[in-house]
Amino acid sequence: MSTPKQNKTRTGVNRDFEANVASLLAAGPSGDGDLEVARAIAATSQKVSVDITTVPFTTVPADLFDRTFDDPDVAINTPELMRAFKAQLASKLKSIRQLINDNIPNNPSLDIGLVVQFVFAALHQGGGQ
């Protein structure tokens, strides 16, 4: 049983050290796929960044999952960039690699939140009702 996330921003001075520790901790799948989607977007677009030293992780832009991929502040605005995003996501979520490749369209107008919901469902198929 997971617990609700608390918004708590870290303000320590050793940010590099914290980032390294956080990277190691975040190396495995996060459970709900949110972090992997955010990191795959950040690997495809330098307009987006992810801070994994905060709990929960935070992104720039802050409302990333409310936007579409072709939003000007995300700018994944061609089918080719969508293919790159999917490749990045599949490399981070190997257990659902095939579902990502086969089911997410190369359509930049997709809601990011809908893709997040898809990833959440796909990751938990094994524990179905």
Add this chain to the structure above:
Amino acid sequence: MKKFAQLAILATALLAKTGDHNIVSAVYAPDLGVVRIFFSDKLKAVPSSAETTVTLKSGAKIDASRLVVHFEGQGTRSVAVHINGAPVQDVVTQIAFSTVHFADDTTGSNVNSAVDNPGDGVIKITKLMQQIANTQSEKSIFASGLATTSSSGTAGAADVNLNSIDLGIPNLKTFLQLKKATAKEGDPKNFEFGLNYMSAIAIQDPAANRTITAILLDFAGKSEGTASKFGVNNIVGDTSVSLQSPVFDLGPRSSAHFRILGGFEGGSNRSKGDAPVDAPGFAPLKNVDWIARSKFGVEGALHVENPMKVLPFELIELRAGGVVRHLYFDELRYDMATDKVDKTTKGAHPWAQVDLKLMLGHTNQGNYGLKLTYQRGSLPPVFATTKAFQFGFVFETGDRTEH
């Protein structure tokens, strides 16, 4: 790139205007004890547990004191409902919120949805994603062209790209492309249709993917024709490898990216159409048979919004690209002087295109502006020399969200 005609998006926008906000998807993960809900619109505040009802298949409802409701992820459209305490043994069938306050200051009463298990959720969400029609691509400068005005006069043009027909086979798409104009120097005489299998490999090294984020692989089988007159037809296999850059940040709402492409096209000529193959002096036409071409190209795009309103444009989008095909065997060529396909050619054949889009403003229905295209070079199958401008009005449907 802005959104183009998308019925699903428009339908969502219309629903929002009437205040008919809804739940797009609700999925229960038993292993986490979490119902995750994705709303059609942003919420102003997360519903309280007292406003939340989780119903089981037996008809029983989970006690509100066991529920913890909060925003999930980075935004206010996803909500997670945690069911604390002993694991739920029954099937969760419905989620309902007695009151939901949306960000546009509307309030929904009894906003509810059936809850899917993860397997059904994957199927339903996939269908939802597919319903959002593919953008009217402006797909790839490597293979496309437009023409309206050339040095030989002004004329109409056709530019059709269809590349989203779902064959039910993952990553395999059909495509159809028509580039045609009536102005002689503005007509690439390019018509292609076929199948394309797509794959991609992520570049995971953080240092490397600052420049290249993925390698894109395309394998296509296609028919190349001349659209109307001449009747030339080639059957070609097309393999290409692209290096895709990430999106580079150029400031608020502005960005750039590029793609480098290399590939090989091989096949054979199936029809010479009206080419005078039996006429005296045209013997080389008869020998045109096998096709072998290598190609190399680069494409880039620049997208700049104009928040300062210094210029009368809201958005400036520049796309530029070029590809050089090298023909290893003789292929047919259109001769503008005779208006016939009566030559052969081999060697290098470049193609370049620049698109400049200036969006002047927007309405509730979409964005409007001007588009200027310049193209020069030649395309298969008859490599007609093209040198043309296109100038026109563009209208893109879809909302222009301000965050």
